[in-house]
Amino acid sequence: MSNMLEIKDLHVKVEDKEILKGVNLTIPKGETHAIMGRNGSGKSTLSYVMAGKEGYEVTKGEILLDGENILELEPNERAVKGLFLAFQYPIEIPGVATMTFLKAAMNAQRKARGEEELLTPDFMREVKSAAKMLEIDSAMLKRALNVGFSGGEKKRAEILQMALLKPKMCVFDETDSGLDIDALKIVSQGVNALRDANRSMLIITHYQRLLNYIVPDVVHVFSNGRIVKSGDKSLALELEEHGYAQYDESI
Amino acid sequence: MIGKLNQSEQVLLETLQKTGADELAADFAKTGLPTRRNEAYHYSDLKMLLGDVPDLTTGAISTSVPLLNIEGAYRILIVNGEVQISDEPPTGVIVSTSRGGVVEPENDIVAQLNSALTKETLNIDLQGTVETIIHIDRRYEGEASHINDGVELYILDGSNATIIESFSGSNEAHLSNSASKVILGRDAKVTHIMVDLSGGRVRHLQSVQYEINESALLHSLIIHKGSALARTQLFAKFIGENAHADFAGLILGAKEQHSDISINIEHNVANTTSSENYKSVVLDKAKAIFQGKILVARDAQKTDAAMKHQGLMLSDDAQILVKPELEIYADDVICGHGATCGQIDMDSLFYLMSRGIEKEQAKSMLIRAFLAELFDEIKIEALKEALISVADEWLEV
Ligand SMILES: Nc1ncnc2c1ncn2[C@@H]1O[C@H](COP(=O)(O)OP(=O)(O)OP(=O)(O)O)[C@@H](O)[C@H]1O
Ligand SMILES: [Mg+2]
Numbered sequence: 001m002s003n004m005l006e007i008k009d010l011h012v013k014v015e016d017k018e019i020l021k022g023v024n025l026t027i028p029k030g031e032t033h034a035i036m037g038r039n040g041s042g043k044s045t046l047s048y049v050m051a052g053k054e055g056y057e058v059t060k061g062e063i064l065l066d067g068e069n070i071l072e073l074e075p076n077e078r079a080v081k082g083l084f085l086a087f088q089y090p091i092e093i094p095g096v097a098t099m100t101f102l103k104a105a106m107n108a109q110r111k112a113r114g115e116e117e118l119l120t121p122d123f124m125r126e127v128k129s130a131a132k133m134l135e136i137d138s139a140m141l142k143r144a145l146n147v148g149f150s151g152g153e154k155k156r157a158e159i160l161q162m163a164l165l166k167p168k169m170c171v172f173d174e175t176d177s178g179l180d181i182d183a184l185k186i187v188s189q190g191v192n193a194l195r196d197a198n199r200s201m202l203i204i205t206h207y208q209r210l211l212n213y214i215v216p217d218v219v220h221v222f223s224n225g226r227i228v229k230s231g232d233k234s235l236a237l238e239l240e241e242h243g244y245a246q247y248d249e250s251i
Numbered sequence: 252m253i254g255k256l257n258q259s260e261q262v263l264l265e266t267l268q269k270t271g272a273d274e275l276a277a278d279f280a281k282t283g284l285p286t287r288r289n290e291a292y293h294y295s296d297l298k299m300l301l302g303d304v305p306d307l308t309t310g311a312i313s314t315s316v317p318l319l320n321i322e323g324a325y326r327i328l329i330v331n332g333e334v335q336i337s338d339e340p341p342t343g344v345i346v347s348t349s350r351g352g353v354v355e356p357e358n359d360i361v362a363q364l365n366s367a368l369t370k371e372t373l374n375i376d377l378q379g380t381v382e383t384i385i386h387i388d389r390r391y392e393g394e395a396s397h398i399n400d401g402v403e404l405y406i407l408d409g410s411n412a413t414i415i416e417s418f419s420g421s422n423e424a425h426l427s428n429s430a431s432k433v434i435l436g437r438d439a440k441v442t443h444i445m446v447d448l449s450g451g452r453v454r455h456l457q458s459v460q461y462e463i464n465e466s467a468l469l470h471s472l473i474i475h476k477g478s479a480l481a482r483t484q485l486f487a488k489f490i491g492e493n494a495h496a497d498f499a500g501l502i503l504g505a506k507e508q509h510s511d512i513s514i515n516i517e518h519n520v521a522n523t524t525s526s527e528n529y530k531s532v533v534l535d536k537a538k539a540i541f542q543g544k545i546l547v548a549r550d551a552q553k554t555d556a557a558m559k560h561q562g563l564m565l566s567d568d569a570q571i572l573v574k575p576e577l578e579i580y581a582d583d584v585i586c587g588h589g590a591t592c593g594q595i596d597m598d599s600l601f602y603l604m605s606r607g608i609e610k611e612q613a614k615s616m617l618i619r620a621f622l623a624e625l626f627d628e629i630k631i632e633a634l635k636e637a638l639i640s641v642a643d644e645w646l647e648v
Binding site for chain 1: 605
């Protein structure tokens with residue numbers, strides 16, 4: 001199986017309103033794709049449906065991860081199969097310590113693979129080295145999960161989680177928004193460090209700038225609940241110049 | 252009037268008569284147990300809820316293993332109302348017993364019953380900085396029986412102490428009625444924790460009184476976990492200026508448990524402050540009740556009191572009932588209350604699960620997070636851990 005992700009004719013309703021209207025998307029193993037599109041066109045909805053959030057009714061179509069239909073799986077089951085979503089708006093959870101959360105997540109994935117729980121020193125070492133790569137202050141990791149993190153810190157924390165969980169299919173929902181130029185470079189380096197032949201990525205963004213750092217193999221234009229055009233990275237430049245208006249007639 | 256008493260009340264009346272508590276018996280014959288018409292018992296109509304009253308206990312018998320172990324604590328047992336002191340108390344701790352029960356707060360029939368039917372009271376005076384945690388292990392053992400017991404704690408001027416009382420025993424349908432009275436001297440600093448870990452058939456009634464003198468500092472925590480029916484009523488009186496108290500509590504309710512914490516805080520003098528921070532987590536068909544009454548007397552200027560109750564409902568059949576009540580006679584005070592009630596936050600649950608954490612574990616993490624604030628206030632590590640494990644055990648059921 002050479003495709004990591006196959007989304008076939010995906011239709012999704014939210015509260016009786018059709019948001020996704022026939023999404024088709026195939027990402028081969030090792031490739032990085034980008035999705036660009038207007039506000040409200042359904043990009044986050046697509047990412048939530050992939051991750052298995054409740055409240056979305058799939059009326060048609062399927063999502064295959066590494067050849068397996070995941071639509072019936074719980075979010076945690078999808079995660080342990082290697083799907084990871086970096087949230088557009090990471091959730092603050094007061095009372096859950098960041099480190100406790102990271103350890104629970106890592107151990108959940110190990111358990112699913114039939115491995116022993118991580119020993120604390122090994123866990124600490126892994127977290128420290130990943131935090132160092134992303135220039136995350138250790139004081140931040142002592143706080144409750146995402147609580148009091150700045151917008152940029154939250155995005156970095158998402159990438160930290162990804163670096164620790166080593167998923168095979170990574171979805172980034174506007175990970176670049178809220179990042180300053182330096183942070184953008186650091187996060188991009190973090191993401192690029194994880195690119196390899198067995199890992200695929202889907203980057204949702206509004207800005208061509210991110211794609212200068214994380215260069216995609218394919219760029220898709222998303223409009224009104226589906227992909228209306230695909231091309232190479234030059235498509236992102238063209239969009240930056242001409243906007244989305246030319247794709248609107250397809251509505 | 253006797254004709255109106257139900258079966259449980261009849262037995263209680265006869266018990267009072269046999270004990271020679273004639274005056275109270277005469278009153279009880281007229282009033283019986285409190286009903287919903289009594290404001291304080293509005294959601295806990297004891298006439299309806301109490302059920303069979305077993306025979307009065309015949310005294311101590313061998314005890315089951317302790318449900319709560321606190322490392323390094325000095326433990327005193329009260330078994331079926333009998334005080335058992337085995338170890339030499341630590342320095343600064345004077346332990347004795349006195350005949351009869353704790354002097355009850357005014358006009359409460361449950362406390363009056365306890366006071367009349369308690370044979371001996373455990374008295375502990377605490378002097379100086381008592382580092383050792385005092386653990387009063389109150390047991391209701393053997394066949395189902397009706398047990399009354401009492402504890403009076405006196406923390407002398409300038410002294411510091413940490414006391415935990417646990418309520419547990421055999422898994423029979425006991426009726427336990429317990430009283431605790433805590434007097435904080437000037438400048439006393441006290442942490443006082445009460446944990447009900449009784450078996451699931453027990454009816455547990457509890458009256459707690461605090462007298463808070465000048466510049467004293469109190470941290471009070473009540474945890475309800477075990478009994479089928481649990482009701483703790485708390486009466487606190489600020490009687491010296493510049494004192495502060497944090498009142499906290501937690502109801503963990505499951506199955507068909509009925510659990511009620513009703514507090515009455517009186518700011519009677521100027522310049523005292525308090526916080527009231529209570530939480531309830533309920534599942535199955537459990538019912539949690541919090542009634543919070545704060546009274547600020549005419550002369551109690553500069554009182555600052557902030558009360559809140561937060562509820563977490565884990566099933567559609569569970570109930571949380573909250574009644575705050577502020578009675579303020581002074582004009583220069585800050586006094587407020589708030590209540591929230593919600594379910595597990597679905598976005599938080601999804602976030603945790605999206606990282607691979609199983610639903611049940613993710614839920615536990617969020618419930619623990621909800622409770623964390625109550626335990627974080629406890630500064631003694633051994634105690635904090637013991638209480639967290641009480642909550643953890645509940646979460647695992
Ligand atoms: N829970 C919901 N209930 C009702 N409508 C919803 C819900 N979630 C999303 N929508 C609607 O679905 C549409 C797509 O939203 P979505 O968040 O997927 O857009 P997006 O492409 O990610 O936009 P942005 O670029 O602003 O992040 C919007 O019109 C939004 O209002
Ligand atoms: Mg979005």
